[in-house]
Amino acid sequence: MPHSRRIFLVRTGLAAGGACLLPACFHAPAPFRFFTQAEADCLEALCECIIPGDDAPGAREAGVIYYIDRQLSGFFKKHQSAYRLGIQTLAGLVHGAVWQPLRGARRNRANRCAGAPGSRRCGTSGMAGDGRTPVFSAHSRPYHAGILRTAPARRQPRLCQLPHAGNRLSAGDRPQ
């Protein structure tokens, strides 16, 4: 199909738990309103797992983390503590692992969202690891060091094997 990617962008806008909206990446990122940098790194890595970048933007390139941050500062303020706890738990589960692409191309924000509205690529140099599924390597310096002070050594689950949290909208019972 011609322009399929473009059509995809226009029609879908992605759906990482409903959190991924493209317009967020057309603006220079603002400071976080709720997350600490470490929390944002952790959650962004998870989001990139859900919707990875390929020839179309993934969660990171789309700036999902800013969208979530703003929702948690506004409409979903009541979920702040749940997110904070969830991120801490996640960080504990992946203790010892490191997000290679994250560490490698340490988030050149200016480049990351340089794309003009409507441009075919949203950001050009930020596709760390070329958007491949991120890889964990155990026994490296924990990237979440700022979140958890200490954690016991334990078996390392791969982040991407975490069960999907599920979606509250069930397939049946759709409003008509």
Next chain:
Amino acid sequence: MNSQNPEAMSSEHYNAIVVGAGAGGGVVAKQLAFNGLKVLLLERGGWPDYDAHINDELISQRTWVLGTAFGPDGNKSPRVFVAPDGSRRVVVPTEGYDYNHIAECVGSGTVSYGAMAWRFMPEDFRMRSTYGAVEGSTLDDWPVSYDDLEPCYEKAEWEIGVAGDDYQNPFAPPRKKAHPMPPFEYNREGRVLADAAKRLGLHPFPLPMLRNSVPYGGRPACIRNRTCCGYACPVDGKNGTQNTVIPAALATGNCTLRTHCKVTEVMMDKSGRATGVRMFDERDRGVEIAADLVVVAGSAIETARLLLNSKSPLFPNGAGNNHDWVGRNLQGHAYTGAFGLFDYDILDYIGPGACVGFCDFNHHNPGIIGGGLLANEFNRLPYLFSNIRPPGARRWGKAHKDFQRQNFLRLSQVVGPIQEMPMFDARVQLDPEVVDHWGMPVPALSGHRHPLDREHCEFLSARAEEILKEAGAVETWQSVGGGKGLSGGQHQVGTARMGNDPKTSVVNKYGQVHDIDNLFVADGSMLVTGGGFNPVLTIMALGYWVGDYIAATWKGTGFKS
């Protein structure tokens, strides 16, 4: 919190106060105003505003993760959900099925609905007689028949506006007059499914819709956009009470509409008659307004809540609740069906999607009590689509993303609402602790579905999958509804049941609350059973039925004999 000003008795006096400007209330207000009664129509929401949310999928009546486009405001109107283990928690509209929300605006759900316009079949009014008693369920006959309501269906179809052609549906109930507008043409998906169904010996037909297939009622024809179900119409080509009967009522000069008014109580005197309503007005001031009669039309949950909160010496447990039936039998619709993945773009995006229906599975299927219609589904936007994956498919990663972009136009769903078995313990109560913005106890929702609902859903889903297979889907899977949870969402009905026996119902066949001759109910609450159909046209028909009864028996300041 609300202002604590002493309540002021308004000097206004109306013949009738109608609480709720939705499908039932809008019609009743119009019938009464046309018959010369001075009517006050009260709505807790405002006029719907298309421009406020346009096509924002995450703020719609279909996907409410970031709020509901047409209310209610969760900060002002929370509810309590009581889990089967008895634990209680406060829920807000973004929690969807535990909140069981509908719209809160002039027109209510008729602004944002998909607008299927079904007449119930004669059997739907005689469920107990047709199928016998069902253990564990309060399944019963209605005190009115299809023939009683037929003229009211016709009024609803012509005054509000329905496009359709029932003559293509051999299971359609008898009618005296055709639909006022021709049916919509099938889109590509509709054609493929209709052809497949015919090969299976089924009887496809174009869905009857409260939408303009041609200009009607001074408004334009539908532009067939994809954001219809769950959204307001950008060209006003979808017909609800907000753009038909309510403006007509206002034009008579006999009807006053007040928005953002929250009625908290129907006032009752010592002799057990309604004297008016107590409410908070648009500026949250407590007001009492007197009327000769009151019609409650707040939909199944809010109507039950209002009746329960209207306590008086003769009705200490709420108006019409001396036999503990108010708020019970809360029903909705388990949606059930199947998905089919095609190897070509079966969706051509001629909206709103749903266009072909099948009534082969409404009644007369061995072992099935009631059954339900099937139809192709309304177009989805990306967020809803992201929730649809074959069983076992990854819901994250590249596979998830690839499915989204490759199959967005290749997925068809055949789905329908099952006739649920009413349950005495599926109910609305007043919460003993939590109050809303105005200090009124919030609805506490509890109960669960009958186990038969699941079996019936399995039956209907299997039929849906057969149609999709025959249509050439390369992969199919079922989505079976009817789990154990409480029902009663967008098709909420049943909480002020019609009946001849005051001991086992709340209102009589004319919507008149037993033992309170000037208090009526005119909304989905009256329905004894929810049918295997979207109930809105039946609710509108009942609005005409109740309104005509009041008008016919009204004489000046009271009722004729």
